[in-house]
Amino acid sequence: MPRKLYEAIKSSLGERYKQCAAKQALAIVKSQRKRAKKKKPVVHNASLELDERFIKIEHGHNSFDLWIKLSILNGRPIYIPTRxxxxxxxxxxxxxxxxxxxxxxxxDKGLFLDVFFEKDAEPVKEEGDIVGLDLGFRKLAALSDGQIVGKELKSEIMKFYKRKHSHLIIKELINRELKKIDFSKMRILVVERLRNVKKNKRGVLTHHANRLLSHWAYRHALSRLAMLCEENRVQIAEVEPRGTSKACARCGSRGIRRNERFVCKRCxxxxxxxYNAALNIRDRFISQGGYGPLPESHLNISFG
Ligand SMILES: [Zn+2]
Structure with missing residues (x-):
């Protein structure tokens, strides 16, 4: 870290804090460099990434079972009791x-401290089935092993999707439903890669809302699935999304989709x-070898 980078920060905080802030600022700028379309980064909520030089969580022995030791400035540390x-x-x-x-x-609700938990990843299972999963709006998830979760998602979303913060409620609903999936007989779960969508499609519903989850909800469901797979020692894999709902999983020819039914003209x-789409997703992975695992998910719990 070049010295001039953090010496320019005007603050009464100690040098270590300035270094920490500069490191974070540099990471934010660097993350923009990778993007195809570069924008000036905007920080909405101020946050500090603190390592053990600044903060220590200690176990207490009295009525407070957790103490947070915060070394701000260059004086004495501050101890915050919590539970x-x-x-x-x-x-x-x-x-x-x-x-x-x-x-x-x-x-705007105050100061929060996020703590993180780590665990060595357990090896994925070697026995079990390869299962395809189709994410949708009408049913949240249809799996090629016959499981279906989130049948009522559409009607639940329609109740409140015009309300403020509806996206938070939808995320909760997605979490609740995906948790119901039984992973016990699975070895690999195959999902469709996130579709590329045109920009400015940021609403809750897309134009073909009857079938597809909107982009952010799909992304949220994918990361949630990745987390659940990790917890259940199941490998997650992705395939190209094109055409999985149009082909007949039995004979491969093009069929017609009428609302919830798929009808094959040939066979x-x-x-x-x-369910037909989930079978196609599974078979695409088996025939092509797939696109490999999704990026690792992070667990994070906060308390204020
Ligand atoms: Zn067919």
Whole structure:
């Protein structure tokens, strides 16, 4: 880290904090460099990524079972008493370890400290089925092993999608439904790669809303699935999304989709359209070898 980068920061904070802030600023600028279309980065909520030089979480022995030691400025550290919450205990009980770095976040509701849990990834299962999964709006997920979750998603979303913060409610609904998937007999879960969408399509619903999840909801569901797969030691793989809902999974010729039904003109197969798509997704992976695993997901829990 070049010295002139952080010496320019006007603040009464100590040098280590300035270094930390400069490192973070550099990372934000660098992340823009990779993008095809570069924009000036905008910071909406101020946050500090703090490593163990600045913050330590210590276990307490009195009524507060957790103490946060914050070394701001160059004087004495500040101790903040707090308590472990339910999620904290859940992760500890499942063998996760508290990461040494934290994130201090300022929002309009106050200051929050995000703590992170880490765990060595367990090896993926070697036994089990390869299962295709079709994400949609009418049914959240149809799987090639016959499972279906989120049948009521559409009607639930329609109730409130014009309300403010509806995207947060939709994310919660997606999380709740995906959790119902039974991964026990699976070895590999195959999903469709995120479609490229034209920009400015940021609404809750897309123009073919009857069938597809909007871009952000699809992305959210994918990252949630990646997390669930990791927890269940299932490998997740992606295939190209084109045409998986149009071909007949039995004979391969083009069929017609009428709402929830898929009808094949050649072999006469009549089947649930999303189930047919899930079969095609699975078979595409088997025949092509797929696109490999999704990027790793991060777990993060915050308490304020
Ligand atoms: Zn057919």
């Amino acid at each position: 472990k919450h339910r999620m904290f205990n859940k992760y500890v009980n499942e063998g996760w370890e508290l990461s040494r770095s934290c994130r201090l976040r300022k929002t 006469g197969w009549k089947v649930d359209a999303d």
